[in-house]
Amino acid sequence: MGSAFSDWALFEGPIYMGANTSWEVIWTLVAAACCICALVVGSRHELDAYKRMKNGR
Amino acid sequence: MEEQLAELAAKIAELEAAASVTNTMFAETYYYLTIPLMIIIHAGFLAYEMGASRLKNVLASGVKNILAFAFVVPTFYFFGWWVYWAFPTGITFSAGPNGISGWAYANEIALPWVEYMGPNIADNASGVFWGAFTLFAATTASIMSGAVIERIQVAGFVILAIVLGSFAWVVAAAWGWHADGWLVTQWGVHDFGAAGLVHAVAGFFALGVLINLGPRIGKFNADGSANHIGAHNLPFTVTGLMLIIVGFWGFLMACLIVPGEAWSWFGDKFATIYGTPITLSALSFNILMGFAGGIIGAWMVTRDPFWMMSGGLAGIIACASGLDIYWPPLAFAMGFAGGALLKPCAAFLEKRGIDDAVGAVTVHGTIGLFGLIMLGIWGSGYPALQGEGVPTISLIGQIVGAVVFFLLGFVPGYVVSLILKGFGLLRVGEEAEIAGLDTAKVPVAAYPEGIGASAHPAE
Numbered sequence: 001m002g003s004a005f006s007d008w009a010l011f012e013g014p015i016y017m018g019a020n021t022s023w024e025v026i027w028t029l030v031a032a033a034c035c036i037c038a039l040v041v042g043s044r045h046e047l048d049a050y051k052r053m054k055n056g057r
Numbered sequence: 058m059e060e061q062l063a064e065l066a067a068k069i070a071e072l073e074a075a076a077s078v079t080n081t082m083f084a085e086t087y088y089y090l091t092i093p094l095m096i097i098i099h100a101g102f103l104a105y106e107m108g109a110s111r112l113k114n115v116l117a118s119g120v121k122n123i124l125a126f127a128f129v130v131p132t133f134y135f136f137g138w139w140v141y142w143a144f145p146t147g148i149t150f151s152a153g154p155n156g157i158s159g160w161a162y163a164n165e166i167a168l169p170w171v172e173y174m175g176p177n178i179a180d181n182a183s184g185v186f187w188g189a190f191t192l193f194a195a196t197t198a199s200i201m202s203g204a205v206i207e208r209i210q211v212a213g214f215v216i217l218a219i220v221l222g223s224f225a226w227v228v229a230a231a232w233g234w235h236a237d238g239w240l241v242t243q244w245g246v247h248d249f250g251a252a253g254l255v256h257a258v259a260g261f262f263a264l265g266v267l268i269n270l271g272p273r274i275g276k277f278n279a280d281g282s283a284n285h286i287g288a289h290n291l292p293f294t295v296t297g298l299m300l301i302i303v304g305f306w307g308f309l310m311a312c313l314i315v316p317g318e319a320w321s322w323f324g325d326k327f328a329t330i331y332g333t334p335i336t337l338s339a340l341s342f343n344i345l346m347g348f349a350g351g352i353i354g355a356w357m358v359t360r361d362p363f364w365m366m367s368g369g370l371a372g373i374i375a376c377a378s379g380l381d382i383y384w385p386p387l388a389f390a391m392g393f394a395g396g397a398l399l400k401p402c403a404a405f406l407e408k409r410g411i412d413d414a415v416g417a418v419t420v421h422g423t424i425g426l427f428g429l430i431m432l433g434i435w436g437s438g439y440p441a442l443q444g445e446g447v448p449t450i451s452l453i454g455q456i457v458g459a460v461v462f463f464l465l466g467f468v469p470g471y472v473v474s475l476i477l478k479g480f481g482l483l484r485v486g487e488e489a490e491i492a493g494l495d496t497a498k499v500p501v502a503a504y505p506e507g508i509g510a511s512a513h514p515a516e
Contacts, residue, residue: 006440006445006446006449007440007444007445007447008332008333008334008440008443009443009444009445011334015334015381015382016339016382016383016384016385017379017382017383017384017387017435017436017439018384018387019384023384023387024384024386027384027386027387027390028386030386030387030390031346031350031386031387031389031390031393032386034350034353034354034389034390034393035353037357038353038354038356038357038393041357042356042357042360045360
């Protein structure tokens, strides 16, 4: 992802990596996808647990 | 006219003096307040360890943990602080490019008998800096403490805590967390929140000790399969983990250099220990995002509250190296990965006969190195420290840092514990371990009215 500057003393404004590039959107989407993925996996496990209880296992 | 100008100049001088005093008071108070915040880390480790112990070992685990803290404080005063200032350029002990390191400099500011190491109204910085670093040191000892519960001798453990807290990690900090540190000036190692030089060093020091210490009786069966030794009070352990995370805010706050003092990097903004600019807002974004990501990642994989809270810790550690420059969703993704990696990594160690009672090697060691190395990918090209023509962050540099930190943890942990084992100072007697360390050596009971006896895992 890199940086375009070589001396911190001259730098002002946003310093995070990927600033003002499409990486901001990409990482936001990745983070959102992590949340959705975890929720789907967690929900599946929860429903399986209820089914097991219903079946007396 | 001249009289008015002189009056104005006097007024300006008066205002400047007042502003300077205010800034100095702010700087001193800032670091002073990180100390009680970091003591919360130790309240957390205490609860975490005692909760994770079986009923028969609760207080013995607590005694050990408290002593680690208590012994690291004076030993860090005696020599740990000196090591930090003397070692940055390596074993030459020469002064580095910023002139704030080396044998002579350390002798001048950090020996226990110099004027900066006690009450001194001309020095508002040394005591609070020393205090914050002492708490970093005590944190390393507490990280190791949880891994070895229920079978280590107190004296042997205290010696290990001193070696780790007042020497091993301090050398790592001098080399990789100091503007004159050779890992920084030659390799561009960047580890803002100490994922490698605190967490990984302590985690792999614990691994070295665990190899010589061996597993708890009953942990492994004859065929090598592992038994689960349950915590006697998991809610206490989980609450302890949350306290550790509260204390982390103080830990990470203490990693900043405040502006406006003679020793500051900038007059108008916070800096990291490397002199690179940072804001407390950056920390707020990224600590919270990493913490949340770690919990969610661990929940997805384990659904176990112990690992979820450990995941929160791992989430912060996974992005600690780059908390100053990560884009928050990236910090979240790093935390998520750290949380998700925990259980498989812990299982990998367990399959190899390592009985890490609280997963410290994985949470702090493995995830610490993971976070350190990943910054070499995401942060590649950023100047690693203040100044012109300085090295930049790179994957190679971060890997070199990871190898050095691993060795600085593992080698002393393994060697010193092997020596202690040779002298019969490492492992408690078998009879005491089976009966319980509280019964064997603690003069009071944790639950005198009883809450049910510990079950032996083989029963």
